[in-house]
Each structure stands twice: as structure tokens, then as C-alpha cells.
Amino acid sequence: MDITVESIVFLIFGVLTLGSALLVVTTRxxxxxxxxxxxxxxxxxxxxxxxxxxxxxGVQIVVYIGAIAILIIFAIMLTPQVTAMRSVRTAQWPVxxxxxxxxxxxxxSVVTPLMDELGVDDFAxxxxxxxxxxxxxxxxxxxxxxxxxxxxxxLPFEVASVLLMAALIGAVLLVxxxxxxxxxxxxxxxx
Numbered sequence: 001m002d003i004t005v006e007s008i009v010f011l012i013f014g015v016l017t018l019g020s021a022l023l024v025v026t027t028r029x030x031x032x033x034x035x036x037x038x039x040x041x042x043x044x045x046x047x048x049x050x051x052x053x054x055x056x057x058g059v060q061i062v063v064y065i066g067a068i069a070i071l072i073i074f075a076i077m078l079t080p081q082v083t084a085m086r087s088v089r090t091a092q093w094p095v096x097x098x099x100x101x102x103x104x105x106x107x108x109s110v111v112t113p114l115m116d117e118l119g120v121d122d123f124a125x126x127x128x129x130x131x132x133x134x135x136x137x138x139x140x141x142x143x144x145x146x147x148x149x150x151x152x153x154x155l156p157f158e159v160a161s162v163l164l165m166a167a168l169i170g171a172v173l174l175v176x177x178x179x180x181x182x183x184x185x186x187x188x189x190x191x
Contacts, residue, residue, distance in 0.1 A: 010050055017043030031076050038069045055140075071164060075171040 020040035027033045041064045048057035136142075146152040 006050060010047070013043045013046035013050065016040070017047065031073070034069060034073045034076055037072070038065050041065050041069060055143075067164065071168060075167065078171045078175045 017040050020036045020043060023036040024033050024040060027036060041060060045057040045060040045065070048054070048060055147157055148154055
């Protein structure tokens with residue numbers, strides 16, 4: 001195996017992605033966990049760049065880091081009780097680790113024979129101008145049409161935006177002080 005610039009960059013982004021993901025689930029501070037999540041998502045975007053998929057890398061940064069992770073951070077910052085976690089280790093911690101190890105072993109035992117059957121050992125990425133093939137000139141136009149087409153991705157796109165808006169409104173309502181909520185004119189107390 002030759003050590004190339006691409007393999008070194010892949011190793012850096014892989015370690016960033018997996019290391020940050022591990023810190024997300026092991027950190028005690030919820031705010032730091034959200035920041036580690038952003039770092040992990042950035043590592044995934046870097047892997048997309050290595051796969052010659054710059055559009056997916058941009059979407060990863062804009063949608064996941066720029067919108068969803070920032071929304072999570074706002075929700076954490078707006079909810080003062082959430083940041084005051086005492087401990088993440090409970091009596092169930094050893095059981096959870098044992099179950100995770102068992103599932104990982106099961107996953108490896110199932111996936112490894114499939115990889116051998118598919119001939120993954122013979123796979124080698126070729127980073128040349130001929131590989132991957134050229135992207136069609138109208139690919140972004142087709143993607144835009146699919147995003148607004150009622151038969152394609154418009155409904156999931158709109159449902160995701162409504163879900164994000166509901167989460168933001170819910171976060172604001174959670175931290176709104178009880179005494180300062182006003183009643184609309186003409187209701188209780190206005191006669």
C-alpha cells in the first residue's frame with residue numbers, strides 16, 4: 001500500500017470524525033457535546049470532498065453544521081436546566097457498554113463475510129481526472145427541479161423546515177418566564 005496525500009488526508013478526516021463522535025457520546029457537558037458534533041460533521045464534509053462530491057460537502061456544512069447543529073446549541077443555551085447535568089454515568093453504564101460491544105461484534109461478523117464476497121480487497125480508489133466521471137452540466141438544475149416537484153422531495157423538505165421551526169419555538173417557550181407571558185387583548189382580565 002502506497003502512502004499518498006489522499007490517504008493521509010483521509011486518515012486525518014477519519015480520526016477527526018470518529019474521535020469527535022466518540023467525544024459526543026462520552027462528554028459530560030452537553031454544550032461541549034454539541035460542539036464535538038459539529039466537528040464530527042465537519043469531518044464527514046471533508047470525507048465528501050475526498051470522494052469528489054463537493055455539493056454534498058457543501059450541503060453537509062450548510063444544512064447540518066450551519067442549521068441543525070446551531071439550532072441544537074441555541075436550544076441548549078436557551079434551556080438553563082439542561083446544562084446542569086450532574087453525571088452521565090449510572091448503574092446502567094456497564095450494561096450499555098456490554099450491549100454496544102456485542103452489537104459491534106455482531107456487525108463485524110456479518111459485514112466481514114459480505115466484504116469478502118464483494119471483493120473489497122481488490123478495490124482501490126483511483127484519484128485521477130478520469131475517475132470519477134464528469135458531472136453532467138444540468139445536474140444542479142435537475143436537483144432543483146426535484147426539490148420543488150410535488151412527486152419528488154418537496155414534502156420531506158417542507159416537513160423538515162416545519163420540524164426545525166417547531167423545535168425553535170418549543171425551545172423559546174421552555175425558557176420563557178411564567179410571569180411574563182401576556183394574554184391577548186379581550187381575554188382574561190380585560191372587561
